[in-house]
Amino acid sequence: NAGVMQNPRHLVRRRGQEARLRCSPMKGHSHVYWYRQLPEEGLKFMVYLQKENIIDESGMPKERFSAEFPKEGPSILRIQQVVRGDSAAYFCASSPSLGSGAGGYTFGSGTRLTVV
Amino acid sequence: GENVEQHPSTLSVQEGDSAVIKCTYSDSASNYFPWYKQELGKGPQLIIDIRSNVGEKKDQRIAVTLNKTAKHFSLHITETQPEDSAVYFCAASKAAGNKLTFGGGTRVLVKP
Numbered sequence: 079n080a081g082v083m084q085n086p087r088h089l090v091r092r093r094g095q096e097a098r099l100r101c102s103p104m105k106g107h108s109h110v111y112w113y114r115q116l117p118e119e120g121l122k123f124m125v126y127l128q129k130e131n132i133i134d135e136s137g138m139p140k141e142r143f144s145a146e147f148p149k150e151g152p153s154i155l156r157i158q159q160v161v162r163g164d165s166a167a168y169f170c171a172s173s174p175s176l177g178s179g180a181g182g183y184t185f186g187s188g189t190r191l192t193v194v
Numbered sequence: 195g196e197n198v199e200q201h202p203s204t205l206s207v208q209e210g211d212s213a214v215i216k217c218t219y220s221d222s223a224s225n226y227f228p229w230y231k232q233e234l235g236k237g238p239q240l241i242i243d244i245r246s247n248v249g250e251k252k253d254q255r256i257a258v259t260l261n262k263t264a265k266h267f268s269l270h271i272t273e274t275q276p277e278d279s280a281v282y283f284c285a286a287s288k289a290a291g292n293k294l295t296f297g298g299g300t301r302v303l304v305k306p
Contacts (some may be wrong), residue, residue, distance in 0.1 A: 118294035185237035
């Protein structure tokens with residue numbers, strides 16, 4: 079049973095380019111969360127999605143960032159016109175359902191975005 | 195919104211000694227408190243969690259205590275080993291599976 083799969087593991091983009099980060103949740107999980115971790119800091123919540131629905135995007139920057147979790151395929155975190163301050167590790171997590179009582183959710187290994 | 199404070203930011207212990215990390219939270223509605231271990235270049239891994247209807251939970255060398263009145267919870271690692279060296283994060287949420295608010299992390303170094 080594969081865990082949460084994120085790709086790419088490392089991504090380098092020039093300022094102004096677009097970054098697309100992918101997350102395939104664990105089998106049977108229908109809830110996906112994205113977190114951002116700046117160097118030497120804790121993780122900050124960005125967005126929570128279920129299939130085809132954004133449930134909570136209170137942590138997403140208002141501009142340039144978007145997320146989706148289509149009916150088929152992985153969840154995508156998209157950053158348009160990247161700037162140096164977007165350099166961070168982006169982690170995805172998945173859970174079977176809200177408040178499942180199964181012990182929370184499982185994180186992927188992250189995508190490390192570097193903007194040059 | 196929720197705010198989680200974590201102390202200390204770094205902790206160096208001798209192998210075999212105990213390590214204690216403390217966290218406080220602000221939202222009294224929070225009732226799920228997981229702890230994560232993050233090794234270099236990897237994602238956070240859940241090591242133990244506690245819900246607000248429980249005051250203490252233990253799993254081998256790891257234990258967590260929760261004081262809901264004071265809004266603080268702690269992680270205790272006994273008989274530390276070099277492989278315990280990592281960054282540890284506490285977090286809080288209103289339910290397991292809900293969005294988490296993380297503390298700033300504690301870098302633990304276990305010296306052999």
